[in-house]
Amino acid sequence: MAKAKSAFVCTECGAEYRKWQGQCSSCNEWNTLSEIRLASARPGSGSTTTGRAGYAGDLSRDVVDLSNVDLSEVPRLSSTFNEFDRVLGGGLVPGSAVLLGGNPGAGKSTLLLQTACKLAQQRRIMYVTGEESLSQVAMRAHRLQLPTSGLKMLAETSVETILAVAEREKPEILVIDSIQTMHLEDISSAPGGVAQVRESAAALTRFAKQSNTVLLLVGHVTKDGTLAGPKVLEHMIDASLLLEGGADSRFRTLRGQKNRFGAVNELGVFAMLEQGLKEVKNPSAIFLSRQEEQAPGSLVMVVWEGTRPILVEVQALVDESALGNPRRVAVGVDQNRLAMLLAVLNRHGGLFTGDQDVFLNVVGGVKVLETSADLAVLLAVVSSLQNRALPKELVVFGEVGLSGEIRPVPSGQERIAEAAKHGFLRAIVPRANAPKQSPKGMEVIAVDKLSDALEAL
16 A cells, blocks of 8 residues: 655644754744645546646646736625625625634524525525524524525535535625645645644635636634634635624724735724624714713824724723732733833833823724824823823824834824814824814814924923
8 A cells, every 4th residue: 555645734824844853944943843634636537736636737738928917897796795795895806715713602693594594585605604504594584584595505614525516506606614624635634723724725715716706715713813724824814804892892904915906904893783784884973982071081083094084082001019029910901012112101201201101992892003103102201291181172093113203104184184074173183194284163273293292292
């Protein structure tokens, strides 16, 4: 009997090795190599690479000149959710593979079931469930009061069977829930393993490309919030979306982490109700549900998410530390950046917080990934440190450099216009972002240094 071939694959970056080793030389991570069995090419399959079932076969053997490629706009399919379409870049693209990840209970299956039931009234949809029975899915659809006629359901985990049924049904949209439960017969490892997830996703993606079908995959996440499975899975797909939100929160945020057909880091906001997920058309109004009496340490900032500005509230609490090493706790912003900003405040603002505990929170569970929140974070810390409330009609944005300068941020004019639309009367912004003519009824204060911003308060 011929000896089965195997390889060792890094679960972090997807690099392959012929022998096991303690450290991956590509990403420098330790103890991340897992052994996988390589399947032999089947006769007549046209495969030219042994063991790479998901990569075998060419989409097109015709070589064309780049100047002759048709640049006509690819028609998109609406998901019936404007917020979902926004994150996707305008809708679902035929022949694309979209991966939707999130924590258990975030609403991944609910969102896709709502989308599939609504689209099934006018398009051919096939929903494959590998984690739940058909009766469980039907009960959820009935509870959410969704139209169930026209949606083709299949309870299966075998990729070969799914592809055979899809060849017969020819759906326009194929939903797989979830990719961690799928398996190929040629791969000897258990479902959810590195080899099974990689090869199953590759086979399904190849089918989507060849048949011009929209492929929607549900993926699990690890404890630290990253996508479970091999890192190479994120390179196979066209768009990677993450649905965030705890079970104790009504709101869910859908963020794009990778998108070949639209902007990255686009944000969509949903509310979880009894009838399922409902899109929030004005997220700023949700995140600005503030108290009537303004408290010290509270300030509104304007962040840019994808293609639109969103107003969110940042809260800071500075208290005398009883420990030898004061704590720096940040929720919604990078904790290392908070420590750096406190050092800038001490050096260029003359305010010492080395003996104080500093707690920071972005209201609404929003994660701020850009540097435009620097100035608002520092002013909120100063407000709490001196126990003086800031004006409720004040809005702030701007990046703070290590030398204390206030740097401009992208789309400053649109941020100011969004704040004026919500009734804010004063804005502290970088001088390079100050408009030539302020919006009616708003005072725009342009600053160059951190000391200028502190004086403006």
